[in-house]
Amino acid sequence: MSGSAKDPFALPAKLVPETKTGVVLDRLPPPRRKLDVSVYNFPDLTGQNKPNDNFAEFSRALTQGASAVLIDVLTKAGSGAWFNVVERNDLQPLLQERQIIQTTRAAAEGDNAPSLPPLRFAGILLEGGIIGYDSDETTGGIGANYLGIGADTQYRQDVITVALRAVSVQSGRVLASVTTTKTIYSVQVHSSAYMFAAIDQLLQAELGFTKNSPATLGVREGVQLAVYALIFEGVKNHLWEFKDRAAGDAFMRELEKNQEAAAIKIDVPKS
Template identity: 40%
Template sequence: MGFDATPEWDDVEGPQLGMNTQTFGDLLELPSPAGRIPAAVYGFRDMTGQYREQPHSNLSTAVTQGGGAILTEALLESGWFQPIEREGLQDLLTERRVARQLRDNVAALQEARVLFEGGIVGYDRALTTGGVAARYFGLGASEEYQIDQVTVNLRAVNVENGMVLVSVTTTKTIYSYKVSGGLFRFVRHQRLLDAEGGYTLNEPRLLATSDAISAAVIHLIVRGLVDNHWRLANSEDLDHPIIEAYLVQHRQRLGQGG
């Protein structure tokens, strides 16, 4: 009989598109703007200065370093902004120099009207921890949880005069949950039974960061509408459920009620 060293992975899912969250869904469902605004993103840095907790590594950062890429995708998918490549500007300029040597009709680069600044400004571990455990006659079980929080800040800056048009700060809670059980008992003389089992659920930090950035983009668009920095294609869409929901959050933060 032959031996097949290849394991079967019948239940393993294939690659999927990322950021499949409710907040990102809200971003996609925003009503259309009067026109897309050219926007530049030079980066969205990790400003926390934190590293992963031991024993994993003290050389790996606690949050993603790809905030700029996540923000650019969120701006593009919102339908409100047309991101202009700036993080890879040097590569772009190099390609344009090559193109210029091959032909003289190289089009001018698109200038941005809005510059997006900000970053991941906070990552707080173990804001809340807890759990319960019990053991009786060698049989026991435990349940533990931990709540972390990631915070991002996003600012829209008018390129013409440098004025900050809108600045928003959003937070996303990250949940971790662990359940375990065990049995420790002598089944007979000099025969010890020791068994353990359990599972752990950890919300991905990248997904939580993406969620916070998507929420920041939506809040920024809504705040910009209120302050007349940009307009809807249809003014009646100001009553759109998503816009109204985020306006309620803003009013509650200001203590103005719903």
């Protein structure tokens, strides 16, 4: 057996855990027609490094692969019924591979070699990015000590802000725009106790742990909420519609009911 198989602390790889927002997004009723969309880039625009009170940290606080997260969320929306996502994020390898295929066919079959079908194009361009990361937005703690025995708890919350907009490729007009926020929490629990074992001997014991919410999962949920809200903005503005209007209306009412609790800020451009 390998060393990792014998390691009792080694955990197997697993799929990314689903979020509550992701479950709701996957259950969306299908649209009347699938939307052809493209994502060229979805960058981290915050420029924030990981917070550290002791030394300068050069690692980024947030994922630099948010475009991959957005593409994954789009392909799963409504169990894959909502979007046809065309590859634009890393287009050069795709074009190069198509050129290799065409060259190979021409070498094998000559001038009568069949051509590849044209690339699928998108009618809607999705743009935006991670526009905010507010660390230590709220901090606090509580603790007590009595006769050498005590415990304290400290917490911190950070806020991630994601912006997403749909742009018409034909006109360049911004069809809809949404901004969402996601709060991530960090908690530290520490306890200690001491007693005199003898006149000149002190026995002390400490115990503690720290729990940090994964920032990447926070970004994913913020993106999921943005896609969810963008779909409904398009429905409200008659840009696209549900195949089953009654089921769509039920989801619309649920979104409006929970809009304030979900902390969605929606900006719709004027026509």
